[in-house]
Amino acid sequence: MExxxxxxxxxxxxxSATKMNLGQIVLLNNKQVGYEGNLYGVGxxxxxxxxxxxxxxxxxxxxxxxxxxxxxxxxTVPGLMRECGEKGITHVVIESGGFSEYSHGDxxxxxxxLAVAKKYNMKVIGPNCVxxxxxxxxxxxxxxxxxxxPTGGRLGLISQSGGVGGSxxxxxxxxxxxxxxxxxxxxxxxxxxxxxxxxxxKDPKTDIIAMYLEGFKRGRDFFGLARQCDKPxxxxxxxxxxxxxxxxxxxxxxxxxxxxxxxxxxxxxxxIRVDDELEFVNAIKVVRMPLMKGHRVAxxxxxxxxxxxxxxxxxxxxxxxxxxxxSFIEKLKTIYKTRVIAHQNPLDLGEIFDYTIFTEILExxxxxxxxxxxxxxxxxxxx
Amino acid sequence: MExxxxxxxxxxxxxSATKMNLGQIVLLNNKQVGYEGNLYGVGxxxxxxxxxxxxxxxxxxxxxxxxxxxxxxxxTVPGLMRECGEKGITHVVIESGGFSEYSHGDxxxxxxxLAVAKKYNMKVIGPNCVxxxxxxxxxxxxxxxxxxxPTGGRLGLISQSGGVGGSxxxxxxxxxxxxxxxxxxxxxxxxxxxxxxxxxxKDPKTDIIAMYLEGFKRGRDFFGLARQCDKPxxxxxxxxxxxxxxxxxxxxxxxxxxxxxxxxxxxxxxxIRVDDELEFVNAIKVVRMPLMKGHRVAxxxxxxxxxxxxxxxxxxxxxxxxxxxxSFIEKLKTIYKTRVIAHQNPLDLGEIFDYTIFTEILExxxxxxxxxxxxxxxxxxxx
Numbered sequence: 001m002e003x004x005x006x007x008x009x010x011x012x013x014x015x016s017a018t019k020m021n022l023g024q025i026v027l028l029n030n031k032q033v034g035y036e037g038n039l040y041g042v043g044x045x046x047x048x049x050x051x052x053x054x055x056x057x058x059x060x061x062x063x064x065x066x067x068x069x070x071x072x073x074x075x076t077v078p079g080l081m082r083e084c085g086e087k088g089i090t091h092v093v094i095e096s097g098g099f100s101e102y103s104h105g106d107x108x109x110x111x112x113x114l115a116v117a118k119k120y121n122m123k124v125i126g127p128n129c130v131x132x133x134x135x136x137x138x139x140x141x142x143x144x145x146x147x148x149x150p151t152g153g154r155l156g157l158i159s160q161s162g163g164v165g166g167s168x169x170x171x172x173x174x175x176x177x178x179x180x181x182x183x184x185x186x187x188x189x190x191x192x193x194x195x196x197x198x199x200x201x202k203d204p205k206t207d208i209i210a211m212y213l214e215g216f217k218r219g220r221d222f223f224g225l226a227r228q229c230d231k232p233x234x235x236x237x238x239x240x241x242x243x244x245x246x247x248x249x250x251x252x253x254x255x256x257x258x259x260x261x262x263x264x265x266x267x268x269x270x271x272i273r274v275d276d277e278l279e280f281v282n283a284i285k286v287v288r289m290p291l292m293k294g295h296r297v298a299x300x301x302x303x304x305x306x307x308x309x310x311x312x313x314x315x316x317x318x319x320x321x322x323x324x325x326x327s328f329i330e331k332l333k334t335i336y337k338t339r340v341i342a343h344q345n346p347l348d349l350g351e352i353f354d355y356t357i358f359t360e361i362l363e364x365x366x367x368x369x370x371x372x373x374x375x376x377x378x379x380x381x382x383x
Numbered sequence: 384m385e386x387x388x389x390x391x392x393x394x395x396x397x398x399s400a401t402k403m404n405l406g407q408i409v410l411l412n413n414k415q416v417g418y419e420g421n422l423y424g425v426g427x428x429x430x431x432x433x434x435x436x437x438x439x440x441x442x443x444x445x446x447x448x449x450x451x452x453x454x455x456x457x458x459t460v461p462g463l464m465r466e467c468g469e470k471g472i473t474h475v476v477i478e479s480g481g482f483s484e485y486s487h488g489d490x491x492x493x494x495x496x497l498a499v500a501k502k503y504n505m506k507v508i509g510p511n512c513v514x515x516x517x518x519x520x521x522x523x524x525x526x527x528x529x530x531x532x533p534t535g536g537r538l539g540l541i542s543q544s545g546g547v548g549g550s551x552x553x554x555x556x557x558x559x560x561x562x563x564x565x566x567x568x569x570x571x572x573x574x575x576x577x578x579x580x581x582x583x584x585k586d587p588k589t590d591i592i593a594m595y596l597e598g599f600k601r602g603r604d605f606f607g608l609a610r611q612c613d614k615p616x617x618x619x620x621x622x623x624x625x626x627x628x629x630x631x632x633x634x635x636x637x638x639x640x641x642x643x644x645x646x647x648x649x650x651x652x653x654x655i656r657v658d659d660e661l662e663f664v665n666a667i668k669v670v671r672m673p674l675m676k677g678h679r680v681a682x683x684x685x686x687x688x689x690x691x692x693x694x695x696x697x698x699x700x701x702x703x704x705x706x707x708x709x710s711f712i713e714k715l716k717t718i719y720k721t722r723v724i725a726h727q728n729p730l731d732l733g734e735i736f737d738y739t740i741f742t743e744i745l746e747x748x749x750x751x752x753x754x755x756x757x758x759x760x761x762x763x764x765x766x
Contacts, residue, residue, distance in 0.1 A: 097734075102725065163686020163733055167762045214691050238691045241698035248691045250725045276692075278661070303546020308597055308621045308631045309659075315624035342485065342633045350546055351480075379550045 001191075001199045003091045004125060005134045005181055007066035009038035010141075011089070013080055014071035014096075017047020017054040022095070022143035023071040027052050029145050034138045040065060042080075057083070064088040069131060069141055074098030077127070078112035085120030092117070093141055094126035099187055101128055101250055110189050117190060129186025130162030133169075135179055136205065142166065142184070153178030154207035155284060156200035158193055160185050160214045168212060168280060175281050177288070180205055192217035194225060201229045210234040210284055214248045216257065219265070226269035232287035234272045236280050237262055294372040296322045298365045299346030300358075301377040307346040310377045319375075321345045328368060335360050346377070384574075384582045386474045387508060388517045388564055390449035392421035393524075394472070396463055397454035397479075400430020400437040405478070405526035406454040410435050412528050417521045423448060425463075440466070447471040452514060452524055457481030460510070461495035468503030475500070476524055477509035477569075484511055484570055484633055493572050500573060512569025513545035516552075518562055519588065525549065525567070536561030537590035538667060539583035541576055543568050543597045551595060551663060558664050560671070563588055575600035577608060584612045593617040593667055597631045599640065602648070609652035615670035617655045619663050620645055677755040679705045681748045682729030683741075684760040690729040693760045702758075704728045711751060718743050729760070 010030070015023030027039055027049050040061055041054035048054065055061060058068070058080070068084045070077050074096050081092060100107045110127070117124050125131060131141025136151045144166055155177060159165025162184045169179055181203070183196045193213060200206045209231055216222055226233055239248040240259045266273045272287070274280045297319045301307035314321055322345065329343045336357050342348070347365075349358065358378075365374045393413070398406030410422055410432050423444055424437035431437065438444060441451070441463070451467045453460050457479050464475060483490045493510070500507050508514060514524025519534045527549055538560060542548025545567045552562055564586070566579045576596060583589045592614055599605055609616055622631040623642045649656045655670070657663045680702045684690035697704055705728065712726045719740050725731065730748075732741065741761075748757045 159688070161686060161688020161691070163762075164688030164692070167689075212688065214688070238688075238695050240695050243698040243704065244691055244694035247687075247694045247727070247729060250687075250727065250731075303544060304630075304633075305542070305544020305547030305595065305597070305621075306550075308544070308627055309547070311627035311630045312621050312623050315626040321626065344630070344633065346630060348633075379546075 001123070001195065003066045004093070004123070004132050004183075005139075005199075005203075006137060007037055007091070007139065009040070009063060009065040010067050010069060010139075011040040011042055011058060011061060011065040012069045012071065013042045013058075015041030015043045015049065015054055017041070017043060017045055017049055021071075023069075024049055025143045025145065026069060026071070026141060029140055029142075030138070033140065033146060033149050035140070036137070037139065038063065038065070058087050058089070059083065061087065067091045067093060067141075070094045070096050070127075071143065072096060074102075074109055074127070078109065078116050081113065081116045081122070082120075085116060085122065090120070090122050092122050092124045093129070093131040094124060094186075094189075095128075095130055095141070095143065096126075097128040099127045099189075101187055104250070110187070113189060124190040125183070126186040127189060129184040130165065131184060133179075133182035135181065150178045153180035154205065155179045155181075156196075156203065156206035156209045157182045157211070158185065158196045158200070158209070159183070159212040160188075160193070161212060162186070164212045168210075168277060171277050171281050172210075172284060175285060177281070177284055188217045194218050194222040197222060197225050197229075197233075201225060201231060206231065208232050208234070208284060208287055210280065212236050212238070212280075214239040219257075223265050223269050226271055232272065233269070234274060234280065234283040234287065235266065236274050236276070237266075292372045295320045296370065296372045297375050298322075298324070298368055298371045298373075299375045299377065300361060300365060301346045301348055301350075302379050303350040304348045306377050306379070307348045310346050310375065314375075322371065325368070325370075328364065331364055332361065335364070346375075384506070384578065386449045387476070387506070387515050387566075388522075388582075388586075389520060390420055390474070390522060392423070392446060392448040393450050393452060393522075394423040394425055394441060394444060394448040395452045395454065396425045396441075398424030398426045398432065398437055400424070400426060400428055400432055404454075406452075407432055408526045408528065409452060409454070409524060412523055412525075413521070416523065416529060416532050418523070419520070420522065421446065421448070441470050441472070442466065444470065450474045450476060450524075453477045453479050453510075454526065455479060457485075457492055457510065461492065461499050464496065464499045464505070465503075468499060468505065473503070473505050475505050475507045476512070476514040477507060477572075478511075478513055478524070478526065479509075480511040482510045482570055482572075487633070493570070496572060507573040508566070509569040510572060512567040513548065514567060516562075516565040518564065533561045536563035537588065538562045538564075539579075539586065539589035539592045540565045540594070541568065541579045541583070541592070542566070542595040543571075543576070544595060545569070547595045551593075551660060554660050554664050555593075555667060558668060560664070560667055571600045577601050577605040580605060580608050580612075580616075584608060584614060589614065591615050591617070591667060591670055593663065595619050595621070595663075597622040602640075606648050606652050609654055615655065616652070617657060617663065617666040617670065618649065619657050619659070620649075675755045678703045679753065679755045680758050681705075681707070681751055681754045681756075682758045682760065683744060683748060684729045684731055684733075685762050686733040687731045689760050689762070690731045693729050693758065697758075705754060708751070708753075711747065714747055715744065718747070729758075 012023045039052045043054045068089045133140040200209045272283050395406045422435045426437045451472045516523040583592045655666050657666050
């Protein structure tokens with residue numbers, strides 16, 4: 001599996017030297033963001049894409065690449081894989097769609113892919129997926145452009161959908177959470193979410209595992225791994241109803257499962273189940289913080305109205321706003337003076353417009369004993 | 384009430400000519416955004432703020448302003464109001480805090496305010512509020528700077544909290560919804576949310592009414608008005624628990640009410656109750672759209688994964704994804720060609736990267752008969 005995440009060289013099938021196509025996008029994207037491994041293309045016409053050579057046959061490549069990526073029509077894949085096998089390529093990512101998800105359950109082409117893989121002892125991701133990303137080495141298989149890639153992220157993200165995976169990558173990044181590695185599973189012909197889960201559990205650079213899934217390939221193995229995993233796992237499992245099942249089948253061949261069974265299994269494995277993008281991002285933000293030992297919170301609030309909203313939320317979720325000790329209130333008075341704001345928990349900072357005072361108060365609040373956490377309810381706005 | 388929203392002239396008490404204070408901010412803000420009425424300040428020192436004269440006595444003003452705004456310490460307010468009464472000023476906004484919300488229910492100062500108001504037949508907003516905004520005439524009473532104010536909005540927003548009101552104004556604007564008028568109620572000593580509701584119901588420039596409330600002043604009158612109102616009303620009512628009650632009391636003197644009674648009254652008056660900022664904005668977005676006649680939707684989706692998520696949502700909320708008629712599918716084939724995407728409802732547009740095609744398909748979908756709505760599930764991202 002390591003080769004899929006840290007390949008030293010990649011060949012992209014279906015790359016055009018003359019017109020921009022998905023294969024060319026994969027090559028250009030890696031080149032532009034700074035992937036330092038070797039890049040090759042194979043296409044119908046020989047040529048050059050920004051210094052990357054496009055060959056007409058994989059046999060002509062000067063080395064055996066670690067990974068082959070397919071972006072050619074589905075029916076050409078088994079034959080080209082055979083040529084990869086002859087070249088000694090063992091890791092294959094089939095990004096092309098048009099397999100069983102399209103032909104309504106006709107698995108003929110996929111059986112061909114599996115037969116070739118078996119003959120040459122190949123590992124296969126996909127088909128119908130966007131492959132993997134390793135942000136640390138700026139290696140990215142998806143046919144979308146990425147920019148300003150941060151390194152050092154500790155989040156491993158697995159998605160059964162390239163589209164949802166891409167938008168969730170952007171969503172978490174938009175909230176300041178750096179992803180470390182990403183994998184799209186697609187139809188999961190051979191490698192499935194349990195394989196990726198196993199890899200991320202063992203990966204020393206991954207601290208949090210998050211997934212978007214439409215179905216399980218090997219449910220029992222998956223939950224066995226999850227139950228033994230001591231890294232937090234956040235999952236959005238869609239395809240929850242008969243209405244969705246038909247769509248999911250044609251999307252990634254996902255089979256529907258009884259949603260209450262999924263709920264129960266998640267609870268047993270201590271998996272955090274989330275329902276939408278916002279919950280997905282929030283859960284990832286929360287599990288990155290140290291666990292609170294109890295329910296006592298000191299609340300600092302930007303305004304009186306936000307203090308009321310925070311009190312509502314504390315009541316709803318069982319947090320306890322313990323009154324501030326007199327020593328803290330005396331200390332507050334040395335930090336700022338105000339005529340009207342009550343020095344109580346939650347502390348209304350509405351009259352303060354010098355934001356440096358906020359940090360002073362926050363530092364004092366963090367020193368408080370007999371509190372399990374500080375909730376700082378501030379605002380931001382793009383306008 | 385009209386004078387509070389469309390004053391031809393305003394005097395701000397507590398404005399400093401020399402140092403930036405809240406009163407000066409109110410004056411500068413109106414000047415900078417383009418309020419065309421007359422502006423005056425009253426402060427302890429005579430002077431000039433960006434062409435606005437600061438007087439030491441309201442009696443010296445060359446005219447009788449439509450509205451007086453108070454940003455002076457609470458204890459000075461009744462005396463200054465008396466001077467306003469002598470000058471003939473009938474509309475007063477008390478932005479200052481430090482009344483009963485601070486002194487834990489001591490209403491002495493507020494009784495004084497009411498006595499002066501009665502003697503001079505004055506209308507009073509506040510105390511402890513940020514006043515009103517009329518975006519169309521670029522008149523704004525809050526002591527915060529606003530920029531790039533759009534006109535022509537049809538949303539009337541009432542907030543019991545200036546802080547929450549301000550952040551919700553920015554939130555709705557951030558989603559492209561233009562507010563028309565805004566009012567903060569504060570302690571509701573005299574004018575309360577029912578007065579503002581009544582005004583917005585009658586205001587021909589207001590189509591949608593939204594509120595953030597912490598308590599009701601005249602519940603029966605309020606719900607009587609709401610039940611007869613044919614404009615949609617969206618309300619976030621906080622202060623839902625005993626834990627919040629103490630905070631709300633010290634914030635805007637709001638009294639707590641039984642939350643299930645509030646729920647029932649909202650249902651009877653067809654008020655849309657929302658729980659947080661996101662629901663607040665979404666409800667306002669939804670009520671601006673024409674009512675659907677039924678539950679049949681045509682779904683266009685950016686990717687297969689988003690199609691599955693949309694199908695989940697349709698199942699959850701009772702929408703029906705009727706299969707597309709053959710004529711629509713034939714039409715689609717003339718608009719775009721793709722090898723693998725199934726032409727079904729929801730329609731997966733994942734392989735299309737030419738976004739002009741999206742509008743063509745959307746136009747065709749809108750022509751479909753036997754559908755009650757089109758749901759276009761697209762993505763956006765700031766990255």
